[in-house]
Amino acid sequence: MEAPQGGGGSDRDKPNNSSSTSSTPIPSVATFWKGTALLSHTSNFITNKKSERSAVVFVFYREDMISFSSRTGIPRGSGLDDFKFDLEKERSVLDEQGLRIAENQENSQKNRRKLAESTRDFKKASAEEKLSLFNSLLKGYQEEVDNITKRAKFGENAFLNIYQKLYEAPDPYPVLASVAEKDLKLSELESENRKMKVELEEYRTEATHLKNQQATIRRLEERTRQLEQQMEEKVKEVVEIKQRSLAEENQKTLEVLKEREQLLQDQLRQAQDSVSNMQKLHELAQSQLFEYRAQSEEDRAAKQSEVNLLMDEVERAQTRLLSLEREKGVLRSQLQSANEENGDRRSEDMDPNSILENSLSAKEKVISELNMELHSVESTLSNEREQHINEIKKLNALLNEKDFALEEIKKELQARPTAKLVDDLRKKVKIMQAVGYNSIEAEDWEVATSGEEMSKLESLLLDKNRKMEHELTQLKVKLSEKKSLLEKAESMIAELTAKVNEQQRLIQKLEDDILKGYSSKDRKVTLFDDWELSESRAEPSEKEALDSFWKMLLFPLMYQKTFAKQNSEQKHVSSDQDQSSMLKVICSQRDRFRTRLRETEEEIRRLKEKIGVLTTELERTKADNVKLYGKIRYVQDYNLEKVVSRGTKKHAEDLESGFGSDVESKYKKIYEDDINPFAAFSKKERDQRYKELGIRDRITLSSGRFLLGNKYARCFAFFYTIGLHILVFTCLYKMSALSYLSHGPEESLIGDKTIDLPHAL
Template identity: 80%
Template sequence: MFILVAVIVSQDVINTLLEHQLHHHKADFKKASAEEKLNLFNSLLKSYQEEVDNITKRAKYGENAFLNIYQKLYEAPDPYPALASSADQDLKLTELESDNRKMKLELDEFRTEAAHLKNQQATIRRLEERNRQLEQQMEEKVREIVEIKQRSLAEENQKTLELLKERERSLQDQLRQAKESVSNIQKLHESAQSQLFEFRAQSEEERAAKQSEVNLLMDEVERAQTRLLSLEREKGLLRSQLQSTNEDNENKESNYVDTSGILENSLIAKEKMISELNMELRNMETAISNEREQHMSEIKKLNALINEKDTALEGIKKELHERPSAKLVDDLRKKVKILQAVGYNSIESEDWEIATSGEEMSKLESLLLDKNRKMEHELTQLKMKLSEKAGLLEASEAKAAELNEKVNEQQKLIAKLEDDILKGYNAVDRRGALFNDWDLQETGISEVSENVDQKQGSSDQDQSSMLKVICNQRDRFRARLRETEEEVRQLKEKISVLTVELEKLRADNVKLYGKIRYVQDYNHEKLISRGPKKHAEDLESGFSSDVESKYKKMYEEDINPFAAFSKKERDQRYKDLGIRDKITLNSGRFILGNKFLAQLLLCRKNTEHNQMIFKVSLVRPDFYILLLHWPALPGLHMSVQDVRVKLPQAVMISPYAQARNMNCATMLFEEMPKKTTMSWNAMIASHAKSKEEVVEAITRMKAMKISPNGVTMATVISAYAHLGALKLKRELHLEMNQNGFDLNVYIGFALHSVSTGF
């Protein structure tokens, strides 16, 4: 079997070498001149003949080898029952061996325990007594601690209750004092108002009395002045009479002495009387001036009190003016009812006609209702525009998808045409060469050269005509492709514009819904419509149930603080990541988000895996069957020399790891003369079926003091990626950073993990 494979491989190598030689001869023959072609033609013909002979020999040898292998395989018995029975026996044997070892270990443990128990009965009793004493002590300590805690808690609760009661009392006292102060202030205000009214009445009465007294005094002064004037007149008359009498009766002095004495006495008495009256007049004037001053001071005091009371009254009036009046309250109630009617459309058409025909409807009501109807009309128009834009968007998306499909079909067609053209060129060259060979063998050198020239000319003409057709077709396809690309670009621009308009309309609708909610918040008193309720959805009846629920959800999401908080937390977590984690996360998202890249990466890994298996099968065919059952190999990049050294140990360990017999796998690993990380990778990767099993494998690796390298850690990361254990991957990532492993190895295997199903 191995000899056949070696012969086939050697023939393949010889064939490739002969093909290269033939290619060089052919190139030299084409480059040579006409005279040199005649000399080189024999060697070229011999090389072609040798190539044909080698191909026929290879074909015959391959057919014979295939028939021999088929005959031997046909005559050989079916190995499946024997292999199955041997595998079952191996499994049973391993299970029995493991059970036997466990039983032996348990028996040894039981024997040692029995011996220890016989020797340690007294110690056990002593320890039991000690344990009881310690338990009692612990119980007593626990009780004491619990009692102390309960007392402390009770004291703290009592203190807190007392503090709360004191605080409540103080608050009640403060409240009582505040109420008393308010009542006292009210009483003082009332008493001040009553005193103000009394002071005003008293001041008015005193003012009237003083005014009457002043009037009386003025009358008396006027009478005294009139009397004084009359007395002065009498005095002047008497003096004039006295002078006249003195002048007329100078001779009669003796006769009239008594009469003059009497007159003088009366005059003196009158003068005294006048002086007394003047004194009384001065006293009266001083008394009047004093009373005026006192009256003015009292008037000033009363004016100050009046001003204070006026300021207090003005403050009270301002408060009364600031407070809404009964009319304003009625107007506000009407406005609230109008807003409720506007928000819930609870006014029927009959009520609307009655309200508009009567005098009760104000301008504000009519304006609000008109505005509500206009807003509802605009809302219906926006809904219709939104539906139209959505239809246009869907149509443009469908058209863009169709155009993309057409572009893909045209690209496939172009690629197919290019492949067909290349195949046609190759077929034309081969046919021309074969035809030339047969003509040269039959007719000779001269005829062959002429036919070759003629056929080369005809083939050049055919090729030029075909090239023209293909170039024209290519130009047409390019023009169509440009047109389709332009249409796609225009459609993309339209889609972007429509999406922007759609977002704007959605935002406007959300704002409008918010305004409607604001209007609906005035629902302090529900308006009951007079007629039966109308459930029919009119175009001007506002939101329907579905649209209202949709925009309600959008409005609540817009004002939801938890969404903003979660977004903020997500951004903060992304900022807290390291550079490597960010690179890995972004690359993984990019690859998973792009379907073409994910498929391309998966195809690349599959091709590398197949190439590696093919190389290994060529070097060591006896390992080919074992490689197909070894799960650690697809995730590793290694050369053929590494496979020769490390593959047997990995193949020995991998079946035991797949059978969940980690004890046997560990024993084999310990018995190996050369412990390699490749074998441990095989065990870990084949054992990675759950998180617990992978953790068990890693703990075993740490217990055996195996220093992990980059390949081992990358294999474990790949296993964790298949299991979705992101936390364990991060821990291993940190361990790799601490041990200084290569970043490229980590990124390569992380991408492999992502592409294989993370």
């Protein structure tokens, strides 16, 4: 019975040992915070010197971020202006919090050790001592729970404080990186744009002055070779930049994967150790269970043999009791017969009867003692059976728990990556390194692609690299387009600013004229001047409506002035002066509007002429571009088999197709439409049919095309047909009315067989 208790005690002590081993990082955390505190105390002088520099850098960073937000359209209230972060203060606060956390961890470790010792003493104590030690032990656990709660609250508050301050901080890295990258790209694209402009001018001059097509083809071939060399150099530069970025990314991913691999290996090692420990514990538990079962079977057999012996003794006692009872009955019968037969010998026979009665009472006592002993043996046997059954249940429950823990560990091991998966990850990392650093040559690449080791990841990485190169070229083209749009917008802004300045000058002139004519103090004149100011601030489209409004207002006012002239001579003089001043202002404003209208008409005429010139130049440029595209296609026929960069022919074709643009596709479509034989054949057939038509059919077809193709001709034909129909209907109506009126008195005499016919008109 002592073996199970000993085993249970060892199993109970194991969690305590595990807890003590699991809490081993606490002293390391404490030493870390103490070390950081010592370093902070020793480096106060250095940090004080560097704090000013960091503050200046932070101020410049905020100014750069604000200027960048103003340039890129980012709102000012997005965290750039409101964010303030005192690094030195927060560092001191974090040092204090870290030291306090370390102290709390050390105190918690000490309290846990004390509680473990007190619990061991409590387990070892007797029942009476446990009652006295229970209150102190419970109080210790309550204090430990309170301390842990305080620790958790302190840690949560510290984390929430630092999280709240860091949550408001914007991330400067993407903004600065994008600014630097865009500035670099912008400078490169500006230089490329200048070069391309120079080259375009050279092409135009060459296209106008060229007479011989072979000479132009040779020059274009040389130029295309130079452009190909430049393009190859640019592609190499771009590829090097991409390779550097990919190398950095791959290095980071490689480090992360190595750390992950080391962590997984540590976890696998720990899991294997835990599995081996659990297997040992399981084997130990099974051996103990087998021992317990064997011991219980032996105890059961011993108890069964004891019970059998006791049952035999009980049976023997019962048989002996029955025999004694029979003897007792025989003796009583003999005693009664002896009493009846010989009354005289009573005194002599008293001694044997008393002896027999004494022996009978002694046997009854023995029987009662045997019965009591039998009952006690049965009760002890039942108690031992119950204890044995309870122990078996406990051992089965413990065995089930061990099996469940073993199954969980097996599932965890199955969920963790296997050695094959780790090897696959290593292989993928090597592939990423090779692709990132561009360490694969063309021959090695052909061997790798022809073999069976070419995985899906390699093809995906290569496709990604090609797509990135294609996107780079597209972004260059888009940037050039955006730059041209920016130049157009800047020119438009300059024109609009000049227009606004001119309008402001006109408004100022109008206000000066109004102030010169603002000499009277009458309310009507004040009202007129206010209206004049509102008119000067109105839109140009409202000027004509305001002029008509002034005319409508001035005529009744003039009549009022003439009516007031009859009443008072003084009012007439003042009103004439006011009216003359207002008329001068209105006339000056009318003259300004006329001059401005002439200027706008002249500007519209110039713009129309400019638009016509630009459209003709655009058509000419488009035709030149189509011709140049045809010549480029002719030159490219010689370079179809050339490999642009490393890799196979398929890779080269992909790179060539990746450098295409929307402009090239547009001119390609125009060029193919021009050289389309079906379109030329259909046009030729149409011209032939048109020539075969007669003169009347040609006139009808041309007039129909003119009427259907011109907007004004369609409107003229529509209104002409409507007017012609109206004229015909009115003529018919008038003719019928005149005929009715002319023949109204005449009647048809039906009875006399006379019919009045209508006279001719």
